[in-house]
Amino acid sequence: MTDTLVIYYSFSGNSKKVAEYVKNKLNAEILELEPMVPFSNDYDQVVDEWQNNNIKRDVEIKPINIDLSKYSKIVLITGTWWYGITPVMKKFLKENDLAGKDIIVAASNAGWIGHCFKDYEAFVKGNIKGKLNLLFSANEGERDKMLTSKVELDNWIKQL
Numbered sequence: 001m002t003d004t005l006v007i008y009y010s011f012s013g014n015s016k017k018v019a020e021y022v023k024n025k026l027n028a029e030i031l032e033l034e035p036m037v038p039f040s041n042d043y044d045q046v047v048d049e050w051q052n053n054n055i056k057r058d059v060e061i062k063p064i065n066i067d068l069s070k071y072s073k074i075v076l077i078t079g080t081w082w083y084g085i086t087p088v089m090k091k092f093l094k095e096n097d098l099a100g101k102d103i104i105v106a107a108s109n110a111g112w113i114g115h116c117f118k119d120y121e122a123f124v125k126g127n128i129k130g131k132l133n134l135l136f137s138a139n140e141g142e143r144d145k146m147l148t149s150k151v152e153l154d155n156w157i158k159q160l
């Protein structure tokens with residue numbers, strides 16, 4: 001039985017790819033967060049809708065059917081939406097208390113990470129041991145190209 005859980009939300013696949021890498025590396029279990037009502041498939045439409053995160057309502061998320069108390073180590077990975085962590089991850093952190101657990105966090109982004117780490121610090125009640133600026137390309141057509149090195153990624157994982 002593993003004591004490590006990777007929790008991620010990924011709109012366009014970048015965080016998912018890294019979450020699966022970490023899961024395999026640590027022999028961990030994995031939990032994908034999902035919004036109750038899916039966002040549009042149209043990337044630009046979602047970017048426009050969430051501009052400046054001026055949608056104030058919380059995004060509801062699907063129920064988590066995993067017992068978080070079984071895990072003492074947690075990996076959190078999500079994208080950056082308008083300079084902050086995604087509303088899906090925020091909602092998860094508001095609803096779930098990770099106090100007492102060791103945690104590493106990553107914000108996948110295209111060069112404007114903004115206040116993601118501050119958001120994690122504000123919403124995570126556990127013990128944040130490592131933070132990763134998970135940089136991907138901002139160029140259209142290669143937004144799935146990871147620019148953060150494998151060495152940086154592996155060093156971040158080792159902080160857990």
Ligand SMILES: Cc1cc2nc3c(=O)[nH]c(=O)nc-3n(C[C@H](O)[C@H](O)[C@H](O)COP(=O)(O)O)c2cc1C
Pocket residue numbers: 009010011012013014015016043046047048050078079080081082083084108109110111112113114136143
């Ligand atoms: C609604 C929306 C807002 C975004 N805002 C930012 C931003 O503020 N800063 C940034 O660097 N990237 C921004 N991006 C790009 C994503 O954070 C980046 O492509 C990330 O790697 C996506 O992760 P994912 O594929 O796991 O969803 C935004 C993307 C979307 C869809």
